[in-house]
Amino acid sequence: MVNKTAAKTFQILALNKIASVGLNRFPAERYVTGTEIAEPDAILVRSHNMLEMHIPNTVLAIARAGAGTNNVPVKKMSERGVPVFNAPGANANAVKELVITGMLLASRNIVPALHFTASLKGDDATLHKLVEDGKKHYAGTELRGRTLGVIGLGAIGRLVADAAIGLGMNVIGFDPEITVDAAWSLPSQVKKAHSIEDLLKHSDFVSLHVPLLDATRNMINAQRVQAMKAGGVLLNFSRDAIVDNDAVLAGLESKHLRSYICDFPAQKLQGQPNVVTLPHLGASTQEAEDNCAVMVAEQLRDYLEHGNVVNTVNFPNVSMPRESAFRMAIANSNVPNMLGQISTTLAAAGINIHNMMNKSRGEMAYTLVDTDSAIPAKLIAQIASIPGVLMVRDLPLSETA
Numbered sequence: 001m002v003n004k005t006a007a008k009t010f011q012i013l014a015l016n017k018i019a020s021v022g023l024n025r026f027p028a029e030r031y032v033t034g035t036e037i038a039e040p041d042a043i044l045v046r047s048h049n050m051l052e053m054h055i056p057n058t059v060l061a062i063a064r065a066g067a068g069t070n071n072v073p074v075k076k077m078s079e080r081g082v083p084v085f086n087a088p089g090a091n092a093n094a095v096k097e098l099v100i101t102g103m104l105l106a107s108r109n110i111v112p113a114l115h116f117t118a119s120l121k122g123d124d125a126t127l128h129k130l131v132e133d134g135k136k137h138y139a140g141t142e143l144r145g146r147t148l149g150v151i152g153l154g155a156i157g158r159l160v161a162d163a164a165i166g167l168g169m170n171v172i173g174f175d176p177e178i179t180v181d182a183a184w185s186l187p188s189q190v191k192k193a194h195s196i197e198d199l200l201k202h203s204d205f206v207s208l209h210v211p212l213l214d215a216t217r218n219m220i221n222a223q224r225v226q227a228m229k230a231g232g233v234l235l236n237f238s239r240d241a242i243v244d245n246d247a248v249l250a251g252l253e254s255k256h257l258r259s260y261i262c263d264f265p266a267q268k269l270q271g272q273p274n275v276v277t278l279p280h281l282g283a284s285t286q287e288a289e290d291n292c293a294v295m296v297a298e299q300l301r302d303y304l305e306h307g308n309v310v311n312t313v314n315f316p317n318v319s320m321p322r323e324s325a326f327r328m329a330i331a332n333s334n335v336p337n338m339l340g341q342i343s344t345t346l347a348a349a350g351i352n353i354h355n356m357m358n359k360s361r362g363e364m365a366y367t368l369v370d371t372d373s374a375i376p377a378k379l380i381a382q383i384a385s386i387p388g389v390l391m392v393r394d395l396p397l398s399e400t401a
Helices: 074-079 092-107 110-119 124-138 155-166 180-185 196-202 222-227 245-253 286-306 338-348 377-384
Strands: 010-014 031-034 042-045 061-064 147-151 170-174 205-208 232-236 257-262 275-277 326-333 353-361 364-371 389-394
Touching: 042 286, 061 286, 092 110, 092 155, 092 205, 092 232, 092 257, 092 275, 092 286, 110 124, 147 155, 147 196, 155 170, 155 180, 170 196, 196 222, 222 245, 245 257, 245 275, 326 338, 326 377, 338 353, 338 364, 338 377, 377 389
Parallel strands: 010 031, 010 042, 042 061, 147 170, 147 205, 205 232, 232 257, 257 275
Antiparallel strands: 326 364, 326 389, 353 364
16 A cells, blocks of 8 residues: 655646636645636646746646647746646637638638628618629639648648548648648548648648748748639638738739638738638637637646646657656756666665656656655755756655545
């Protein structure tokens, strides 16, 4: 029988309104959640801009209830050994449905048709005549048989591709960073493009599903707008800065592009013909908000209580079943001999390693160590003092675990 320690109470700061179904995943006997916590153990966030925010040294983890983390100072947190969790795929269905909506808005001229009918005046007979005379100006095209190009084949991109195939569309995909798991789950009907330019010139519709990185900023620029198929429709439900708005407006003015549908209003886009901007509705469904909240709450709880890491943007995935009541978690720079120093320090103190898991991701390495006996605070401090170690946590199994 293993001895268990008294359960630590964790304090969670919520910077935005988080769906109650997610907050309810934190047991009241071990967690306090609120919006005015001065020294939190973890932070939950949706849209709040944390880039210039003072983040207390008590913070062990940050979890964003969504996919992107552009509002979180990831680099600074990595330097402190703080994982930044997100919820990839939790809002994928919501975004997929909006992309399909966007294609229909463009192909059937829905927005100008709505404006037309809203402007009509007169009795029913007058309206009927005006409608019959005017509807020819809003005749559109069907999606069936058209080609959709999907740039980025992550959780959202794959769902968009699958839905488009279900609508009778041809689909071309491009993603040089596609994972093995993602490739296996991609519909077999999706044709692989050799480059972005190859995809653009063959697609009637182009949908973007990539993160905002230095490499993707202004990815759709003037050159790539001109590479698009004449009369093409561009859809951006990913990140605003991926598209150069000036380049798109020039393409629309020259009639090379038919429409631009996006989720990111901008001053330059306001009132422009053949541009439809939505108020960032991609993940704005109750289902998506619930899914994101539940996903990050469960990930955060597993990390705080057991040190397991799943779905972060700066740490490797490391998840190890507990076989001992005593566990230590260590984040360190990914440099040689770190494991050797940690193991040697434990051995010199007479601590036997029961199980260990170590993985790295770029410049970050993360290790879980289960031991056969308790790890003294003095030893934790000694390991924390090893050059390159960013964070050390003692994670004894609690009475409520």
